[in-house]
């Protein structure tokens with residue numbers, strides 16, 4: 040009689056202690072996020088019409104959890120403890136579906152909406168108040184070494200599924216359309232859509248399809264040099280033909 044009662048008591052005590060521990064961790068999480076991630080919470084409240092309050096954001100939004108893990112992993116990365124940094128980032132990826140390399144440099148006010156499938160490469164630099172939707176890749180082209188990921192200015196929005204590849208610069212206030220593939224620099228205050236990305240709006244003005252493609256402006260100097268090279272080749276060929284055979 041005594042032993043089963045004791046076991047029951049032990050079980051109930053375990054449940055109560057577990058509950059108190061979870062409550063403590065939740066309260067701690069809320070306090071830490073409110074102090075250190077207030078910019079990200081405000082950004083989410085401002086940019087997500089579905090966000091109902093900071094408590095929901097702290098406890099259920101994957102973007103802010105991934106950002107929290109990134110901040111910790113980044114500290115270890117800077118201390119050159121790359122293995123620990125990588126472990127933290129991979130655990131975070133497991134739970135949030137968002138992979139932020141610990142070496143990336145990210146400004147305040149980042150909002151990752153939905154999150155699943157977001158990849159941010161090691162040498163990426165992200166300015167302030169940037170928004171990334173699900174499926175965004177800020178990656179390398181696979182051909183570069185060193186700084187091989189993009190640099191995003193302030194207030195940049197990258198639409199769902201968009202890929203921004205290589206060591207390119209997206210200026211302030213750039214919007215990247217959903218599913219675009221951007222591989223060239225984009226000037227500030229522009230909208231870029233499609234594959235490959237083409238600028239459709241600049242400084243608030245629409246850029247017509249037949250208009251100048253600012254990413255691929257012709258280089259007159261190169262064109263002239265190409266022409267001269269072709270001429271020289273032609274002359275050399277003619278001279279070869281005229282050379283008397285010995």
Ligand SMILES: CC(C)(COP(=O)(O)OP(=O)(O)OC[C@H]1O[C@@H](n2cnc3c(N)ncnc32)[C@H](O)[C@@H]1OP(=O)(O)O)[C@@H](O)C(=O)NCCC(=O)NCCS
Pocket residue numbers: 153172197198199200214215216217218219230231232233239240
């Ligand atoms: C690009 C975007 C930011 C709109 O920017 P905008 O400057 O207002 O552009 P407009 O709506 O005036 O569209 C300009 C042109 O681009 C086209 N366009 C817009 N978005 C596009 C996209 N994602 N892919 C391809 N073309 C697109 C428009 O059809 C229009 O083409 P037209 O000139 O032939 O008529 C927006 O369409 C977008 O893709 N936002 C991402 C949002 C997102 O990912 N949401 C996910 C929520 S879960």
